[in-house]
Amino acid sequence: MTGDVVTEPLFKTGDQVRIHDSNPPGHRRTPDYIKGKIGIIERYCGRFVNPEESAYGFDGLPLRHLYRVRFDQAHIWKDYDGGAGDTLDIEMYEHWLRPAGGSAPKQKKAIFQ
Amino acid sequence: MSDKQVELNEHGHELLAYSDDSRHDVDEADHYVLMADAIRDLLIEKGVIKAGDVREQLEFMDSRSEEIGAQIIARAWANADFKERLLADGSEAIKEFDIPMLDAELVVVENTDTVHNMVVCTLCSCYPRTILGMPPDWYKSKTYRSRSVNEPRAVLKEFGTELADDVAVRVHDSNADMRYLVLPVRPEGTDGWSEAELAKLVSRDSMIGVSPARAP
Numbered sequence: 001m002t003g004d005v006v007t008e009p010l011f012k013t014g015d016q017v018r019i020h021d022s023n024p025p026g027h028r029r030t031p032d033y034i035k036g037k038i039g040i041i042e043r044y045c046g047r048f049v050n051p052e053e054s055a056y057g058f059d060g061l062p063l064r065h066l067y068r069v070r071f072d073q074a075h076i077w078k079d080y081d082g083g084a085g086d087t088l089d090i091e092m093y094e095h096w097l098r099p100a101g102g103s104a105p106k107q108k109k110a111i112f113q
Numbered sequence: 114m115s116d117k118q119v120e121l122n123e124h125g126h127e128l129l130a131y132s133d134d135s136r137h138d139v140d141e142a143d144h145y146v147l148m149a150d151a152i153r154d155l156l157i158e159k160g161v162i163k164a165g166d167v168r169e170q171l172e173f174m175d176s177r178s179e180e181i182g183a184q185i186i187a188r189a190w191a192n193a194d195f196k197e198r199l200l201a202d203g204s205e206a207i208k209e210f211d212i213p214m215l216d217a218e219l220v221v222v223e224n225t226d227t228v229h230n231m232v233v234c235t236l237c238s239c240y241p242r243t244i245l246g247m248p249p250d251w252y253k254s255k256t257y258r259s260r261s262v263n264e265p266r267a268v269l270k271e272f273g274t275e276l277a278d279d280v281a282v283r284v285h286d287s288n289a290d291m292r293y294l295v296l297p298v299r300p301e302g303t304d305g306w307s308e309a310e311l312a313k314l315v316s317r318d319s320m321i322g323v324s325p326a327r328a329p
Binding site for chain 2: 029030031033034045046048051066068073076077080081082083085086087088089090091092093
């Protein structure tokens, strides 16, 4: 893949992040249900074309850092009916992520087991 | 309010526009078919693609099937070293199968006695098509896409997969550049089986994560 990324990834596995809560018009890959929620970086996936640009015929550069972020289901859904260990993973481009209190607190680390 | 007569269902509720039970779906389908045909004709007319390219692509997609995925899973069951590489970097590990991933990367997630993974694309129908072929209709349905993320256990139960509370359910929303393959638990009673024999136990649904592998 060509295209320069001028920055290093801002986040690493285990970091706690909040998904930016915003509703800009256009093609977005961030579903509403995850906006404003706090999760933990599960892994860094690499650099990819920005679909919010490429969807409209632009080159989608610079490439964007992509991560998989893991959330407790009970945090996403108020009335979640399932086990306490249930989680949801979703892919997020870096510009949708905000730092949310440094590294994962201890109880959160359980969801990686 | 417009003068238009509001449609009511048998319970007297107003039908939602664009809901699954609305007539709009039929109109939308016609609309998209027309749009797709028009775009294809324009691309051919402008020399961007040839008519044969479309046929070739259809032929390629029709050649892909869940048997490819089953071979990958069977090898992971039979070969611990391959399994380790597959879980660490799916795209890299499947190079020995000569499978194109196109522009996406492959993430393989392992089911165990304590973790059950299932895959959904809430935005559309992202799916590892070069490994599993075309997705089933239910995978693309609004119902599966919306319910899998917020009530996965109820959805799994409807597929006949009931899990104990202490088994963690991990839902993977395939919303961007990764594609997912679930590595199901290897069925008991298969010690010493060859890859070819094991592959017969690997179903499409077990690789999406809505069911276990077949029992021998």
